[in-house]
Amino acid sequence: ESLYVGKLFSDLTDEQASKFASVYRSRRKDPQTVLITCILGFFLIAGVHRLLLNQIGMGILYIFTGGLCLIGTIVDLVNYKDMAFQYNRNVAQEIRSYV
Template identity: 55%
Template sequence: MKKIFEYLPELEGDESEYIGRIIEDMPEEEAKMFSNIYRSRRKDPILLLVLALIGLFGVAGIHRFFVGHIGMGILYLLTCGLCFIGTIVDMINYKNFAFEYNRKIAQDLLKDFN
């Protein structure tokens, strides 16, 4: 678990635990490489919250486009964020929303490393 604080100090909570478990058994060089690639591809939860706020007062669904949910992004655009309810729910669950995306990124990276 020490490696995670050394390589990715910006991670918090569930994401930190999840990535820590992935890199704890990796050799030093592989863990560094994984951490650098993961850092460049992950989405920051605060950025998703800001994008959802912009969607609430402007273009609804941009946070969905940002994480690759194109269909939901279009639906949010056409329905004003499902009458603002979907956008508000996403704002409340922004950490889980970001972790879901980041977990998928980590799994894809792990496939590349194995």
């Protein structure tokens, strides 16, 4: 993730870079948070991690199906880092286009 964000920083001025960094820090999702909310899906409400990552449709589907009978939740436990990276990459690209 840091390599990807570093590439986006390469052609920014100092002011743009500081603005980008402050907005990115506030909007990025920590992979550990995604993991914890995914684990909570086994005990409380499945799909909270999908809602956290702005995947509203999948989040609602997970809520109504119990995490696709827990199989989807187990798969997400394995892929939580990739899910967080994809979300953070999209956020970084969106912020970069505004800065």
